[in-house]
Amino acid sequence: xxxxxxxxxxxxxxxxxxxxxxxxxxxxxxxxxxxxxxxxxxxxxxxxxxxxxxxxxxxxxxxxxxxxxxxxxxxxxxxxxxxxxxxxxxxxxxxxxxxxxxxxxxxxxxxxxxxxxxxxxxxxxxxxxxxxxxxxxxxxxxxxxxxxxxxxxxxxxxxxxxxxxxxxxxxxxxxxxxxxxxxxxxxxxxxxxxxxxxxxxxxxxxxxxxxxxxxxxxxxxxxxxxxxxxxxxxxxxxxxxxxxxxxxxxxxxxxxxxxxxxxxxxxxxxxxxxxxxxxxxxxxxxxxxxxxxxxxxxxxxxxxxxxxxxxxxxxxxxxxxxxxxxxxxxxxxxxxxxxxxxxxxxxxxxxxxxxxxxxxxxxxxxxxxxxxxxxxxxxxxxxxxxxxxxxxxxxxxxxxxxxxxxxxxxxxxxxxxxxxxxxxxxxxxxxxxxxxxxxxxxxxxxxxxxxxxxxxxxxxxxxxxxxxxxxxxxxxxxxxxxxxxxxxxxxxxxxxxxxxxxxxxxxxxxxxxxxxxxxxxxxxxxxxxxxxxxxxxxxxxxxxxxxxxxxxxxxxx
Amino acid sequence: xxxxxxxxxxxxxxxxxxxxxxxxxxxxxxxxxxxxxxxxxxxxxxxxxxxxxxxxxxxxxxxxxxxxxxxxxxxxxxxxxxxxxxxxxxxxxxxxxxxxxxxxxxxxxxxxxxxxxxxxxxxxxxxxxxxxxxxxxxxxxxxxxxxxxxxxxxxxxxxxxxxxxxxxxxxxxxxxxxxxxxxxxxxxxxxxxxxxxxxxxxxxxxxxxxxxxxxxxxxxxxxxxxxxxxxxxxxxxxxxxxxxxxxxxxxxxxxxxxxxxxxxxxxxxxxxxxxxxxxxxxxxxxxxxxxxxxxxxxxxxxxxxxxxxxxxxxxxxxxxxxxxxxxxxxxxxxxxxxxxxxxxxxxxxxxxxxxxxxxxxxxxxxxxxxxxxxxxxxxxxxxxxxxxxxxxxxxxxxxxxxxxxxxxxxxxxxxxxxxxxxxxxxxxxxxxxxxxxxxx
Numbered sequence: 001x002x003x004x005x006x007x008x009x010x011x012x013x014x015x016x017x018x019x020x021x022x023x024x025x026x027x028x029x030x031x032x033x034x035x036x037x038x039x040x041x042x043x044x045x046x047x048x049x050x051x052x053x054x055x056x057x058x059x060x061x062x063x064x065x066x067x068x069x070x071x072x073x074x075x076x077x078x079x080x081x082x083x084x085x086x087x088x089x090x091x092x093x094x095x096x097x098x099x100x101x102x103x104x105x106x107x108x109x110x111x112x113x114x115x116x117x118x119x120x121x122x123x124x125x126x127x128x129x130x131x132x133x134x135x136x137x138x139x140x141x142x143x144x145x146x147x148x149x150x151x152x153x154x155x156x157x158x159x160x161x162x163x164x165x166x167x168x169x170x171x172x173x174x175x176x177x178x179x180x181x182x183x184x185x186x187x188x189x190x191x192x193x194x195x196x197x198x199x200x201x202x203x204x205x206x207x208x209x210x211x212x213x214x215x216x217x218x219x220x221x222x223x224x225x226x227x228x229x230x231x232x233x234x235x236x237x238x239x240x241x242x243x244x245x246x247x248x249x250x251x252x253x254x255x256x257x258x259x260x261x262x263x264x265x266x267x268x269x270x271x272x273x274x275x276x277x278x279x280x281x282x283x284x285x286x287x288x289x290x291x292x293x294x295x296x297x298x299x300x301x302x303x304x305x306x307x308x309x310x311x312x313x314x315x316x317x318x319x320x321x322x323x324x325x326x327x328x329x330x331x332x333x334x335x336x337x338x339x340x341x342x343x344x345x346x347x348x349x350x351x352x353x354x355x356x357x358x359x360x361x362x363x364x365x366x367x368x369x370x371x372x373x374x375x376x377x378x379x380x381x382x383x384x385x386x387x388x389x390x391x392x393x394x395x396x397x398x399x400x401x402x403x404x405x406x407x408x409x410x411x412x413x414x415x416x417x418x419x420x421x422x423x424x425x426x427x428x429x430x431x432x433x434x435x436x437x438x439x440x441x442x443x444x445x446x447x448x449x450x451x452x453x454x455x456x457x458x459x460x461x462x463x464x465x466x467x468x469x470x471x472x473x474x475x476x477x478x479x480x481x482x483x484x485x486x487x488x489x490x491x492x493x494x495x496x497x498x499x500x501x502x503x504x505x506x507x508x509x510x511x512x513x514x515x516x517x518x519x520x521x522x523x524x525x526x527x528x529x530x531x532x533x534x535x536x537x538x539x540x541x542x543x544x545x546x547x548x549x550x551x552x553x554x555x556x557x
Numbered sequence: 558x559x560x561x562x563x564x565x566x567x568x569x570x571x572x573x574x575x576x577x578x579x580x581x582x583x584x585x586x587x588x589x590x591x592x593x594x595x596x597x598x599x600x601x602x603x604x605x606x607x608x609x610x611x612x613x614x615x616x617x618x619x620x621x622x623x624x625x626x627x628x629x630x631x632x633x634x635x636x637x638x639x640x641x642x643x644x645x646x647x648x649x650x651x652x653x654x655x656x657x658x659x660x661x662x663x664x665x666x667x668x669x670x671x672x673x674x675x676x677x678x679x680x681x682x683x684x685x686x687x688x689x690x691x692x693x694x695x696x697x698x699x700x701x702x703x704x705x706x707x708x709x710x711x712x713x714x715x716x717x718x719x720x721x722x723x724x725x726x727x728x729x730x731x732x733x734x735x736x737x738x739x740x741x742x743x744x745x746x747x748x749x750x751x752x753x754x755x756x757x758x759x760x761x762x763x764x765x766x767x768x769x770x771x772x773x774x775x776x777x778x779x780x781x782x783x784x785x786x787x788x789x790x791x792x793x794x795x796x797x798x799x800x801x802x803x804x805x806x807x808x809x810x811x812x813x814x815x816x817x818x819x820x821x822x823x824x825x826x827x828x829x830x831x832x833x834x835x836x837x838x839x840x841x842x843x844x845x846x847x848x849x850x851x852x853x854x855x856x857x858x859x860x861x862x863x864x865x866x867x868x869x870x871x872x873x874x875x876x877x878x879x880x881x882x883x884x885x886x887x888x889x890x891x892x893x894x895x896x897x898x899x900x901x902x903x904x905x906x907x908x909x910x911x912x913x914x915x916x917x918x919x920x921x922x923x924x925x926x927x928x929x930x931x932x933x934x935x936x937x938x939x940x941x942x943x944x945x946x947x948x949x950x951x952x953x954x955x956x957x958x959x960x961x962x963x964x965x966x967x968x969x970x971x972x973x974x975x976x977x978x979x980x981x982x983x984x985x986x987x988x989x990x991x992x993x994x995x996x997x
Binding site: 039040041042043044046047055057058059060063064067068071072075076077078079092270271273274275332334341342345346349350353354357361362 | 592597600601603604605607613616619620623627630631634635637638639641642644645646868869870871924926927928929930932934936
């Protein structure tokens with residue numbers, strides 16, 4: 001009988017290590033070769049049983065995400081191998097054209113089909129113009145903590161709104177950011193509440209019956225007229241006596257379910273079958289949020305609701321802390337450069353003995369109080385840091401980032417100007433400044449991502465009179481004005497054949513390339529800057545047979 | 558044969574490509590649509606089969622050995638996060654603060670810690686219906702029965718003057734004593750316990766440019782015992798030290814004095830410019846001490862700190878201080894009233910009371926720079942000397958030095974946490990202070 005030596009296990013350490021490496025390699029190196037369309041993403045708007053309200057504890061969330069999730073991520077070997085091998089896990093909710101499918105989270109809007117200026121400025125509004133200021137507003141809830149007070153009110157027509165006042169000395173700051181942010185995020189495709197800028201006279205406020213609040217001494221008691229007067233003392237009125245506020249219409253819902261998490265899934269929602277950190281729209285939101293200085297992208301600035309159709313819909317809320325506004329004051333200059341507590345930055349600051357001057361320390365002062373602190377100086381879309389690490393943002397791949405950049409670059413100058421006008425700033429120079437900063441930051445994003453990922457997109461297959469098929473794409477760098485056609489060189493190849501250079505991002509399909517019922521054709525496009533550029537990784541468009549010839553079946557980046 | 562297999566594979570792949578494109582209708586934004594049961598069943602099945610979660614699971618299984626190795630860290634993280642979450646959820650901190658303080662600032666409660674007094678709380682109440690008067694109560698305790706209790710009535714008005722009243726009881730159970738003079742050795746340490754009752758009344762006025770003047774008088778009763786603990790001998794057990802002035806119990810002193818201060822710091826909590834200057838003179842007289850000794854002496858203190866802004870909130874500060882304690886009419890000076898080097902406020906890196914003598918001079922250079930919104934790191938270099946007569950006996954060779962680094966965390970009331978590590982010829986010392994400014 002062949003006995004194994006007592007001290008020699010079947011798998012010794014080197015062998016186990018080798019086994020692990022092989023497994024990790026297999027895990028990392030998946031995908032390439034023939035085009036396989038991603039599994040179709042099922043609809044996620046089926047009726048569900050009554051989910052529970054779920055609160056997210058901010059301090060707990062911060063500690064987990066800032067410290068322990070980072071540590072766990074650093075020791076997540078499959079992910080690290082993927083990262084090192086350049087095969088990071090892509091988003092899971094994509095169609096064959098590398099776009100997220102419409103869902104309870106997201107609806108493709110401006111970047112897929114250009115919205116008109118009217119649609120952009122209307123945003124999520126359902127045809128109203130905000131709360132009616134001619135009738136009385138009944139206060140149903142009081143928020144008296146923090147610098148600026150706020151109320152929940154119900155108008156005479158029975159519609160509920162959350163009223164947020166401006167911080168003293170900074171009239172227009174928070175309400176402008178709230179409304180402008182809402183329009184941008186809506187046009188980008190996210191679910192957002194209806195937010196309005198409203199001017200009202202304090203005389204229309206009525207105290208709801210039995211309304212209680214927590215006073216400054218922490219006592220829960222009835223809210224009375226004296227309390228209202230005391231609260232309104234800190235609110236700045238305009239010369240005509242009216243007060244400017246942001247009014248956020250309560251989201252129509254059967255039930256509010258609390259915030260969603262940027263990781264994992266909601267266990268009591270069967271429709272929630274894709275982990276949130278693997279959703280394209282949440283990963284790509286990083287680029288949008290960086291553009292708009294939406295630093296505070298924590299779970300608590302989101303909201304799940306049970307719709308009247310009985311499915312859970314996911315909203316982004318609270319844009320009062322975007323661009324130059326931190327809600328109750330101008331955005332501090334370090335926003336975007338450091339997490340709220342940033343151990344990495346604290347370490348760098350400590351060991352450099354103060355000789356390293358952080359870029360934001362050189363920033364100037366607030367120029368327009370209505371805008372707050374918002375600048376394009378030193379803005380870097382990939383280095384932008386949020387309040388604390390966001391699991392979905394951390395998982396962002398180049399494809400996600402490119403997609404996020406497409407959302408941002410979809411906003412042309414006129415779009416930005418029209419949306420900023422919705423901020424209703426008194427000083428035209430302030431509005432012009434905001435437009436200018438947004439344009440600059442947008443272009444920085446475009447220059448970063450459109451030179452990092454192949455910017456050819458939107459393939460279109462046309463058949464000419466002679467029956468010759470032509471496959472054209474759009475160079476987003478040219479379309480967005482960041483590059484000129486004459487300064488670009490394009491090439492394509494069919495099914496791995498020789499490269500054909502072309503002055504345009506298009507390919508002519510040869511006449512002998514006849515559709516075959518079982519074949520697919522790959523047309524790979526590449527682009528470079530005419531002067532000093534290098535050919536970029538190809539953008540492949542796949543064609544399949546169609547009763548009338550060819551049809552587009554998908555793309556690969 | 559081979560090309561046939563490849564062709565078949567390609568065809569099958571392509572068919573597989575097309576299937577999902579047509580099996581499920583692309584998701585649309587039609588929220589109003591109603592679903593048939595067949596649709597619901599089909600989509601639910603598709604949701605279950607989608608498999609995104611399986612990829613996650615396979616990665617988790619693959620990473621299992623690492624996850625197991627990290628389990629203690631993971632569990633610690635969970636415990637910390639859940640504890641913080643629980644404390645936050647139950648609103649324990651705001652409820653406690655609400656209970657003892659008020660949002661209008663009339664009542665406040667601060668946690669405190671200092672190496673001398675130990676840990677405790679300071680409570681202030683500022684709405685006493687007596688002008689700007691503020692009541693402050695401080696309680697702190699630590700190991701070996703160390704205790705400090707303090708009652709203060711601050712900023713009450715008497716005519717044109719601002720008055721401060723201070724009543725203090727402290728039992729410092731384990732204070733070190735190394736002998737007198739700069740040559741005292743570390744190995745000579747003995748311990749004593751000091752029990753002090755002190756009451757003091759001060760009257761002063763604030764003038765322009767941050768200048769304030771004060772006159773004060775007080776009474777103190779001091780008892781000295783052997784220090785607690787067995788680590789070092791008690792002071793009264795050592796024959797040499799037992800005869801020290803002040804070593805017997807029942808020392809009673811009255812004091813009178815005057816001081817002038819100027820505070821021109823730009824941000825008193827986190828200064829980058831300006832300075833803080835103090836000149837203080839006081840006389841101590843025996844008020845019927847129980848022993849044979851007669852205590853009569855005076856003390857003059859000068860303390861100057863200047864701050865210079867360097868660049869972007871980096872600043873440099875220089876402190877120069879001197880203290881001169883002299884006998885009056887050949888009176889004695891209790892050893893614990895001599896000038897002292899070694900506390901965190903003097904030359905850092907030495908034990909409290911490491912050097913004592915009649916006179917003291919010290920200098921401290923500090924470079925401070927921000928590392929976070931609420932925290933600065935600072936590097937310091939301290940030097941000092943005690944001597945019987947520092948003017949006549951000063952010797953560069955005898956100076957002692959300490960150097961190190963620390964972190965100051967700032968809160969709404971100025972310095973909140975002060976953490977320092979300092980090296981000296983005696984080794985390394987670590988200092989922690991919590992709301993220390995409030996304890997002075």
